[in-house]
Amino acid sequence: MLKEKEVVKFENVWAYYNSHPALQDINFAIYDRDFLGIIGPNGGGKTTLLKIILGLLKPRHGKVIVLGKEPREGRPQIGYVPQKSFFDKNFPINVWQVTLMGRYSHTGLFRRYSMEDKKLAEQSLERVGMMEYRDRQIGELSGGQQKRVFIARALSSNPKILLLDEPMESVDPKVQGEIYGLLKEFQKEMTIVLVSHDITAISIYVDKIACLNQTLVYHGPKEISVEVLEGTYQCPINLIAHGTIPHRVLKEHD
Template sequence: MDKLIELTQVTAGYDRKIVLKDVSLTVWDHDFLGIIGPNGGGKTTLLKVILGLLPPKAGDIRFYHQGQPADGIKIGYLPQMSNIDRKFPISVQEVVASGLASEKPLFRSYTAAQRERIEEVIVQMGLKDVQKHSIAELSGGQLQRVLLGRSIVSRPQVLILDEPNSYVDKRFESKFYPLLEEINRESAIVLVSHDIGTVLSMVKNIACVNESLHYHAGSNISSEWLDKQYACPIELIGHGNLPHRVLKNHEHTTD
């Protein structure tokens, strides 16, 4: 299996504050990597390093294409909170199409193949009936699907999702996780979530970020491993179509 992204002993932070320390991680071709960890543990900082938004203070990040070193790879990104202006007069179709803007020559129309791909993604996201609507008319869940469509329309090698279920409406929730499995056939996925149970039910590998990074190949992990990485006892119970999470009773002492 070819590697796509490789971080080696990366330290990163803001000004003098270190958020990540000596982090090493490999994202593989067709990987489905779940990134979990406590709030403030460094999950978002890790994403910023991978996306090139935050230069590491130390260590290296390398990209690979078909097993060979590359200057960069195509990455799709669905942020936790979008700064998109919902009052801006732009349609669902135009937002999805904007994910191909870098591949379209300036002042040229999209090719027939690109228009076909845009239509395919709109259908895949369940947005066919609202494709001509302004984004101002959408629910939060619909808007998130539009942004997900924009992030995959270019067929990225890696798709990064930051808390993607935060805005998925209940109507689409049952289709969302099978959709990610479908996307995973074309792209590696890095999914960041605070919902540990959901992550464990979906992913192939797990990384827990809490300043340092602890990697676990496979998603069949023990509660003891989670307890150690979170420094806080966690118990998982899964049943039905969606997993449930239960916290053990525990006490925190204060000085």
Template sequence: MADEVIRLEDVWVYYDSVPVLESVHLVVEQGDFLGIIGPNGGGKTTLLKVILGLIKPNRGKVLVLGKPPERGRKSIGYVSQTNLFDRDFPINVWEVVLMGLYGKTGMLRRYSAEDKKMAEEALKTANMLNFKERQIGKLSGGEQQRVFIARALVSKPSILLLDEPMASVDPTMQAEFYELLEKLSQEMTIIMVSHDISAVSIYVEEIACLNRQLFYHGSKEISPETLQTTYKCPVQIITHGTVPHRVLKEH
């Protein structure tokens, strides 16, 4: 049990008496690369926010590294849905990434030389160092996503949470993007949520389906029945070139 990083026990979340999460149980171990798929409105973002302590569950227990999420989230790098920010906001890539160091730097202090070095490293990992002075809204969706990943990585987290990371990434860039994620998964635990089944690639080691309830699978071989229960309608399983080996087994 020593390497258990996230634990959710019987977690219920309601928005106005409408349940969004129903009795979710989830255990994530160190080094896992978990993909959570489910339809829009199925509670995926809510689940991530519960793990981050941004949403308090109405019932149930949440532990991040054995601590309550407000304390455990220091070790989490979070990449939210990027399509939500103001494209005209006057901020450049460098300032966005430094934001990720806030917890380390603290209130009323300036970013130190060491902070700046860490920001540079994170941008290098995400392959975005050359874009450092660019205004964030002027980048393509995929480039923005890389910046937000750099911002999540800069504090050297042990867990990475990604909310719909592929939504704004150009299809031609997705393979490259998965390579980055795979590289990162060598060093940290990753949880990625997506409404897009094809986004769950060869690199994801485990899959869970979420539509208010969480259907957890040990491996990524997922049955059409499970997908149907999750999406409440027949789902066609499609594979394509960028994810050559991801063939989901039929029962």
């Protein structure tokens, strides 16, 4: 049988925040065309993990391989969708200019965006259904529309991995469904990794789940146990059941 291609690999990775361990002995791999949800409480090391994948932070110990390279070198092939948009809502920039920014890693310093850059940015906007808003100022859009634009920006770099930080935060359930639909579509071409503290944001579309709270517990498809979740969150927790209709069962307290 053909072995699945690893796109991200962590081997015995340790990272510290000040002197506190943020990640302890992380070992796992993300495979090509995975749709992986990493969940864990705030302060559980999610941001640190993301920064390591993006090569913005070096782990204290251990080895990280992204697309067969050092994370820094793998970065141009990662499309990143940041968590909250901390941008100034009043900033004078339109949807088109935001989307083009995603091409930077291929365009480089000083150079102007080429015809190809513009073509790819256009395609990305089409794919997320935001082309008709291209001239709108970004702050005028709704939260869900802004999210779509930031996904288009990440897509425009033709990524092999799409990395989303808390993609469903401050987005209503209907839009969440739409965004998951888009991501499922993109999964045919790339690996999707999303990170969230909110377990309800991990939907039926996600194939694999990893729980992160300093240590990481990796699950195969469609399975997650109460013990694991409680170990991660240190509190009683809702159970997620995967199926055609998502439903949650509240576990009784002892």
